[in-house]
Amino acid sequence: MAVPKRKxxxxxxxxxxxxVWKLEAPAMSKCDNCGAYKAPHKVCKNCGFYKGVEVLKIDAE
Structure with missing residues (x-):
């Protein structure tokens, strides 16, 4: 069995x-449609657009 020579x-x-303890800020990108920050490669939660196409219908309140 291998034993270390020195402490x-x-x-x-x-x-x-x-x-192990370092934290990184999550990657964020701007939405092309509304300019809000969103996670990359995800649908914008603010306007529902992804790559210039409306994917989700978001009701305006």
Whole structure:
């Protein structure tokens, strides 16, 4: 069985673990029709358009 020759220091151990805790902002793109921010490759929840075609009927309130 493989056994480490030296103890892994706290700094080296914590550097390796630090990448897990990073948070990224979700990717957002502007809707071509209304200009609202939406997730890429998804239908706009504000106006119901996707790639210039109306996919959902959104009632104006």
């Amino acid at each position: 892994t220091s706290k700094a080296r151990r914590d550097k390796r673990r630090s990448a």
